[in-house]
Amino acid sequence: MIELKQLTKKYGTKKKSTTALSEIDLQVGKGEIFGVIGHSGAGKSTLIRCINLLERPTSGEVWVNGVNLTALGKGDLQKHRRKIGMIFQHFNLLSSATVYDNIAFPLTLTNTPKADIKKKVSDLLALVGLEDHKNKYPAQLSGGQKQRVGIARALASDPDVLLCDEATSALDPQTTDSILRLLLDINKKFNLTIMLITHEMHVIQSVCDRVAVIHAGGIVEEGPVTEVFLKPKHQVTREFINRETTGADALKLALSTTNSESSKQVKITFLGAQTYDSLLSQIVRETGVNFAILQGTISTIKDMPYGQLLVSFEGEASNINRTITLLKERNLDVEVMN
Amino acid sequence: MWGLDFSMVDWEEMSQAAIDTLKMLGASALLTFIIGLPLGVLLFITARSNSALLRFIYRILSFIVNILRSVPFVILIVALIPITRAIFGVSIGVEGTIPPLVIGAAPFFARLVETALREVDRGVIEAATSMGASTFQIIRKVLLPESMPGLIAGMTITVVTLVSYTAMAGMVGGGGLGDLAIRYGYQRYEKEVMIVAVILMIVLVQLLQMIGDRLVAHFTRK
Ligand SMILES: Nc1ncnc2c1ncn2[C@@H]1O[C@H](COP(=O)(O)OP(=O)(O)O)[C@@H](O)[C@H]1O
């Protein structure tokens, strides 16, 4: 649905330029929720703004729904932009227009008949739960309500794609969750392709199917969220995940306090139904190995439960090895840390 | 009171002068808005354009506006006498004051428009762009409504400025309250007429400012 080919964006003049993005290749499938995570200044906003050509890339191509947007003239680009909805960190609503008129805005651009606008806006107000607020102005709404208006407005022209530029970064945790749930709802309901950027791993974990990690203008890691989240390869990815679970310092402390000869630190990852099974206790009872839990998480990625335990096995080396083999035989992911 | 005798004020002349002032003010304000608003929008759009040609146009427009704004209004009136004659066939009277008033005030108002438009949140303009709005649609549906309070404040300042301009235009024969005040007060030492004329102008300015402030408050949604 979205395809970026060798996308490069430089800011500034030829002599003094900064490269915000360099040769990005990316594909987002129909109906997918694709997340891009990165630190501040990594190039996330530039990337998502290149997709609807709010920023024109210095080189490379942007394809959306089979159309090369970078090759279009002004008028055609305006037409195709109507099929790409966008929501923003600071909502960017018309402060002089009511909730109703804000949502109707994209429809008035195409001279849609009044009756059609009314029907569409009513449906959208119901979808985002703002029927009672339609005559209010944005200044009278909370942050979460403003973003709901933003989402309704973005959906008004029945877009193929929804772009979210840090859509929850200005919101408190509860409101963030309710907005993320709304995004999941509309993704399911309309099979809408969503691309979002964020600096919070929590957002990726809650809603995304696939994720790309962007660092200094390049993608350093990409894949299904379960894979990237549970087995991060790049340093930057690890930082994001450690911040979300337990701090990296706590992990170091845990590893250093148990560094005895007769023990082995092992990270075990459970995924899906395994998460709630008693596999670990069954196996250690069989091998006679004892364990201490140094660190542990049991949570979900989107709807998928997972658990990740860092344990220290104590006992005879051969028994510990047998424990590890048995764990692997049960299709658990086991990583020996020392 | 203070040796003033208001019985000698010719009220008929006074009301004619007041009507003349309102005529000059109404006509010049209307034309100033009609010319200044598009000019201000043009200044705003060309200033931030990506196209080098449009930015060049901005520099030229900006230069002309600055020149017109730096010429003292009295000099502008005198300098424009030939042009006024060409348009109206007269260079004095109420009609004769319109060209200098408009040429003096329109660049001023255009700058106020430009400043008001700059106050519009960039993000909102960007959101409209992302929804496929054309430049014209952005002007009509985003820039103008969003800057309405600023535009009305700018109009108020412009009209009030025009009140003092009409007084100066009166000096070179345009008529109106300012003309009356100067003729009687300065040339004939009849303070009473001057005082009444000045009070009327003060009341006018207060009224205009009050209406402007009310409208600004009405359109402010932030
Ligand atoms: N309009 C601009 N002009 C010049 N440099 C910019 C502009 N926008 C972004 N940059 C630079 O590009 C890089 C990436 O910025 P951005 O995409 O905003 O990062 P992020 O959204 O990940 O914080 C930064 O180094 C930033 O300074």
Ligand SMILES: [Mg+2]
């Ligand atoms: Mg950003």
